[in-house]
Amino acid sequence: MYLAADKTKPEGAQLEDAHCGDDVDLAAPTTAPGGKWQTFPNSHISHHGAACCDIAHQWLIAFDYAQLNGGDVLTGPRWMREQSAWGPTAWPIHWCEAVGAKTVDCGVHAAIAHEAFVARGVRAFRAQFIQRYSADATASWRQNWGKESVSDHWIDGEAIYHEGNAILIGDDEVKLWDGSAGWWINPRGDAGYGSLAAVRIEAPDIDGFADGLLWGERRIMLNQWVAM
Amino acid sequence: MKIYVSGLYAGGNPQPGVGIVRSLRQGYPNATIVGVEYSNRVSGIHFGKLDELWIQRPWSELDLDAYGEKVREALDAGGLWISGSDLEAMWLASVFPDGHPNLLAPPMSGIKRITKPVVEAASGLPIKIPTYLSTEHSDWDLHAFCREHNWRVWLKGPYYDASRTPTWDTFTAVRNALSKVWSTEKLFLQAHVSGYEESVMLSAFRGELLGAVSMRKRDITTEGKTWAGDVSEVPASFMEPLRQMVRDTNWTGGGELEMVRDASDQLWLIEMNPRFPAWVHGATIAGHNLPALLVQAATRVAAQPVPAVASEFTRIVLEVPVRPDYPLPPLPEPFAGAVGHSMKHPSGLTSLAARLHEIDPHMLDVALAPDAAAPPSGVAELPDTFVADIAAQDFDAMQTPQYIYMDTTATSLFKRAADRAHSLSTNGVEVISGYSIKTNPDKRLIKLALDNGFYAEAISLGEVQSALEVGFRPDQVILNGPGKWWPEGLMPRETMHAVFCDSIADLDRVVAAVAAGDMSAKHIGVRIRTPNITSRFGIPLDSPTTFAKLIAAVKRLPNDSAFGVHFHMASSHVGVAQWWHLFESMLRWCQSIEKLSGRTIEMLDMGGGWYPDDWHEDQISKIARAAERVRTMLLGVRQIASEPGKAMAQPSMALAMRILEIQEHEDDYIEAVVDASIAEIPMHFWQPHRMVRQCAETGELQPIGRGKTHLMGRLCMEHDIIASNVQLPEGTRAGDLLIFCDAGGYDRSMSYVFGRG
Structure with missing residues (x-):
């Protein structure tokens, strides 16, 4: 996920969208449902404004459609996890880097999946998650991210910040896609390792969804963190 | 209270017996639970919570009449019987057509109504049935079905077994094998539905629904069987029609509806089983002890309540001690030169299928949607232009094998394509x-x-x-x-x-x-x-x-x-x-x-x-x-x-050949050697050909359907078999002319000269 604090990108990299996340306050109170990520924005892939990123973006859209194999457009883009394993990503990242990368983080997976869903004609939203894991798991991830000199701001104790997608499957019902795992998050999930502690669905236009969106038996208000 | 529980097979594709026993033991700690099996190789007989064992000889050996009497005596003596096997449940239904108060299994009339693929009893449920086609249709139609569904199809028998058939040669091989194993030619092809598998398990007594739970598979074996799952209440929109279905079928016993939920949330019914599923105890863990509900309804003895421990369950593999009075039997000797041991169906269920077929030839029939049309003949009709083109040949003067140019057919096909291009x-x-x-x-x-x-x-x-x-x-x-x-x-x-x-x-x-x-x-x-x-x-x-x-x-x-x-x-x-x-x-x-x-x-x-x-x-x-x-x-x-492409060429030629020799073997199996070979018809693996015999006396073209004859090519090559499982018309003899249509595409262009000297 893209953070202004992330300084791992080589000097001189050009950014067209250089403001996303600039004003993130990582010192936000952790008692809010979003914890220290209460005001954290969704990751955003940058565009070089050149053919390299145009080609990558066009390829993504056409390739995703090809991979549907005639299946339902509501099928999760499972191929992305095969194309790019989940791991550290240095931000900012551009389309020409993100689409062909062998390893990307959840922010890239979610941003790419969002483009694919929208191109299929599916109404899709970006989604942010806070998940519970264990001290061992987060220590392991901290180590892996550290080896790549990439910020581990997405880890806080035994909780992690994660990104995915929400897609509309009915009038006001959504499924939550975790592109880094290649699965739909279980709405019946409760507590424990890997469970969802909070979710935020971002919808710039909430027309028609003033009462939020239904996920399983829960109703999730838009543009705010909702504790699970 | 004595309860007989069968279906104790506990391998990778387990039967529900062990799970039923575990659940009953929780509901009725003092009941005498008798494990019923038909092989001492079945590992579930060593499960420690069984009080007694009733090990019978495999189904292939059992005197079914005498065994039926034994079961009756056990039931008359007050024993309850919960079957963990589809075929045993069917056999019991045939032994007790009017039921027995202590037989906690569905009546034959109910079982008949859940036969695949149509599962007529479930028609009121909010589910769909994946498209299917009976294998009684011609190979031509079956090939079309496979193409239409992108070769993502399953060949299935009426109760057990399903195989993916992604190519035509796979299909023909699996059809042959399934027909032999389950003693029926009546199989069906069904379109695959992509999605997540889930089931509804029910328990019912004399038409009253006692309980039902929903389970989503959360981990599966390589055979697609449940390894872990989560359990939840059945939604009301499903529960009410399910209750009606149980009432309509006067269902007694367990049952399972196996379904797939596709990406747009539609449920597709794959099959319904007339017994509890193997994951039955997973539901008990979640607080839904359906076997105990069944016994409670039958005996009016209240079951001990079972608290919900977790809404999710998983399996683990455990070693248990073998009972000293049932030591492990030796492994069968591998067939000489073969790899591995032949271990399938230790209790002889396939033999039971054959014997049920003898008792009632229609018992294992697949159930197809009622259709006013006549049943399929199994033979594809020849287009009129084929008949005309074949009739125009002078076969008496023809040296075979010989490709026939189908003049009228080709002319009409090219013209039609030209007209279409013009109109578009x-x-x-x-x-x-x-x-x-x-x-x-x-x-x-x-x-x-x-x-x-x-x-x-x-x-x-x-x-x-x-x-x-x-x-x-x-x-x-x-x-x-x-x-x-x-x-x-x-x-x-x-x-x-x-x-x-x-x-x-x-x-x-x-x-x-x-x-x-x-x-x-x-x-x-x-x-x-x-x-x-x-x-x-x-x-x-x-x-x-x-x-x-x-x-x-x-x-x-x-x-x-x-x-x-x-x-x-x-x-x-x-x-x-x-x-x-x-x-x-x-x-x-x-x-x-x-x-x-x-x-x-x-x-x-x-x-x-x-x-x-x-x-x-x-x-x-x-x-x-x-x-x-x-x-x-x-x-x-x-x-x-x-x-x-081949849409033009394939119908435009046929291959004429003559029978050289007919060899009759046991069990109506016939090998007919012809003067053609895989060198002239190399695509026979990949597509069916419409075949006819020309009657030597009348010149009439007689269609060749399916049967037990194999057409062997003239080559001394083991794989030179150009058609399997066909039925030559009555009176066919050496010298007769056969014509393989649809040979003008790659059959013709990829044919090769071989064995001609």
Whole structure:
């Protein structure tokens, strides 16, 4: 996920969208449902404004459609996890880097999946998650991210910040896609390792969804963190 | 209280017996639970919570009448019986047609109503049944079903076994095996439904629904069986019709509806089992002890309540001590020279299937939707033009094996295709057909193509020369494939209609040849390789890097030729629906190529490999829609070329052969040796052929259906079997003439000279 604090990108990299996340306050109170990520924005892939990123973006859209194999457009883009394993990503990242990368983080997976869903004609939203894991798991991830000199701001104790997608499957019902795992998050999930502690669905236009969106038996208000 | 529980097999594809016992033990700690099995190899008999064992001889050995009496005595003595096996439940229903108060299993009338694939009893549930076709239909129809469903199909028996049949030869082999194992020819093909598997388990007593739970598979074995799952309440929208179904069928016992939920949330019923599922105790863990509810309803003895421990369950593998009075039997000796031990069905369930078939030949019949039409004959009808073309032959003077040119058929097919292309053309966009010479380079067919306004689609300069010799002009030739430079020295100097580059290297060579004046074409373009289906042809699109190379290459193409894109995938191989998806996908790739390269696509060439019926029948609207899609999505396209390929060639020739010898073996098995061979009919693995015998006395053409005869080729090659499981008409003898239709495509063009001296 893209953070202004992330300084791992080589000097001189050009950014067209250089403001996303600039004003993130990582010192936000952790008692809010979003914890220290209460005001954290969704990751955003940058565009070089050149053919390299145009080609990558066009390829993504056409390739995703090809991979549907005639299946339902509501099928999760499972191929992305095969194309790019989940791991550290240095931000900012551009389309020409993100689409062909062998390893990307959840922010890239979610941003790419969002483009694919929208191109299929599916109404899709970006989604942010806070998940519970264990001290061992987060220590392991901290180590892996550290080896790549990439910020581990997405880890806080035994909780992690994660990104995915929400897609509309009915009038006001959504499924939550975790592109880094290649699965739909279980709405019946409760507590424990890997469970969802909070979710935020971002919808710039909430027309028609003033009462939020239904996920399983829960109703999730838009543009705010909702504790699970 | 004594409860008999059967179905204790506890391997990778377990029966529910052990789970039922565990649940009953929780509900009735003091009950005497008797494990019933038909083999001492079944590991569940060693489960420690069984009080007694009732080990019978395997079903193949049992005297069913005497055993039925034994069961009756056990029931009369107050024992309750919960069956954990579909076939045992069916047998019990046949032994107790009016039921027995202590038999906690469904009546035969109820079992009949849940037979696959239609599962008529479940018609009120909010589910759909995946499309299916009985194998009583002709091979021709079955092949069409497979194509229609992209070869994502399952061949299934009425109660057990399902095999994916992704190719025709797999299908024929599995059909043969399943028919033998389950003693029935009545199987069915069913379309695959992609999604997540879930089940509803029910418990019922005399038509009253006692309880039901829903379970989603959360981990599965390699056989697709449940390894872990989560359990939840059945929604009211499902529960009420389920209650009605139980009432209508007067159901007693356990039951399971196995379903798939697709991406748009639709439930598809795969089958219903007349017993509790193997995950039954997973529901008990979640607080739903359905076996105990069943016993409670039958005995009116309250079961101990079971608290919900977790809403999710999983399995683990545990070693348990073997009971000393039932030591492990030795492993069977592997067949000499074979790999592994033959261990299937230790209790002999397949034998029980055969014996049930003897008791009632219709007991294991698949249940198909009621249809006013007559049952299928199993034989495909010959089109009138086939009959006319065969009748026009002088077989007496014909040396066999011999390909027959089906004049009337070919003429009508080419004309129909020409008329269609003409009708789909508009002022702005011309629709043309290309005759793929490789499908059959017979000069008569190439001439027909020329006469009907086709273009000649060539994959080598040799084929280009064949087209020119018949009368095509160079500007009526479309040159394709990686072999377009072979043989050297034959490249036309005149302008061809179109050239499509098969790779970046090929493209660079074309660019250089054009610049040098060695090649010229009105359209020069690329063939693109679809990224989601394996192909060795065309320029790949499987990564942004390869796509960027394609874009850069397209920019290098000469600007004085119009730009075109070619896409080819055999629809008979990938399936019809899949082909149309590929077509839609290709249009998107084309849009991207146009946008990124700055070149406008003026010609679109789409192939191919169409099965004749898929092209000639019921496709006009689809092709018209496709042309419309092209016009909408690619505004610069001025010409659409379609390649009907083998749709033209395949019906245009047949192969005549004579029977050399008929060998009769045991069990009505017949081997008939013919003078043709796989050298003349090499595609018999991949497609069915409509076959007829010409009666020696009357000259009448008699269709050849399915049976126990194998047609052996003349070659001394073990795999020279050109047709399996056919039925030669009564009176067939050596010297009789057989005709394999549908042999004019790759059968003809890929035939080879072998064993002719």
